Structure formats: C-alpha cells, structure tokens
Amino acid sequence: MKLEIVTYPAEVLAEPCRPVEEITPEIKQLIENMVETMYEDDGVGLAAPQVGHGIRLITVDRTGPSERKDLRVIINPEIVEREGEVDSQEACLSCPGFQVKLKRSERVRVTGLDADGNDVCIDADELLAIILQHEIDHLDGKTIVDRAGRLKRSMYEKKVKKWKK
Secondary structure, three states, X not given: OOOOOOXXXXXXXXXXXXXXXXXXXXXXXXXHHHHHHHHHOOOOEEEXXXXXXXXXXXXXXXXXXXXXXXXXXXXXXXXXXXXXXXXXXXXXXXXXXXXXXXXXXXXXXXXXXXXXXXXXXXXXXXXXXXXXXXXXXXXXXOOHHHHOOHHHHXXXXXXXXXXXX
16 A cells, blocks of 8 residues: 655654564555555655654665665664765655755665564665665654755745645
C-alpha cells in the first residue's frame, strides 16, 4: 500500500528516531509499503519518518525507480566510517520543489540489520553513499532544508507558508 509522504516542516521530520527493537509483522508490512511508496514516488531512498514513523528504518535503491535492481532495507543504520568529501545536488520527497548543493562524505561504511534481522555492512561510494547519508540524516531529525544556507532555507520556508494558506 502506498503511503502518504510527510512534508517539511512536519514535526516527525525534525525529531531523532528511536531504534527498532524487534522486527514484527507490522515492521515487515511498513517495509513493504515504504518500498512501494519510494518507487511510486520516483525516489531512490525513503526513511520511516517521511511516512510518519519515528523509527530508524530506511529503504534505498540507487537504480530506482526505473530499474529496481538494488533494493536495500536497513534497520537501525549507523554510519561507522566516513572518508573524503564531495559536492552533491540533492532533492527530497519531503521537501517538494527544493534542491540544494551539499557537502557529503565521498565514501561511507554503514552497519545495521536487514529486514530479516541479519547484520549488514555496506561500503558505499558515489550515489549510494550520498543516498545513505541523506536517509540517515532523516533518522537524526535533519532534512536538506536544515542543511541549506540561511537565505535558501528562508526562501523555501516562505514558499511553504504560502502553500499552506
């Protein structure tokens, strides 16, 4: 079932998420729904707070949405190593109409659990490294708007206020 994307400045996007303690049938269903939502909304990543759940869970597919050949589900992901620096032009399903150039680590190592509770360790570079950092930011209560410069952020916040009227 496709889920509704929560948009900035929703409170759930600004709060650090709690760890997933147990992989229940409800968590498995949420994963399935998040994957469907990510693909249907042409995303390459989706974090649980983006669909209203304050838990540490992300879905990622750097080949998505057209190919769908590299789906990864990571529960309780943590960046344990970072290396280098790269500029990244980013957009976000939760921040419609907003793009920003950010500095990201060029390579990351991410650990966590897969949907079955098995340990995973992902050494990522290029697009996958950027997607993982972007989605883990969501779990820490940060969006690309929060990472933008003051002027760009202020302009977007004014635009969002107009949309809400």
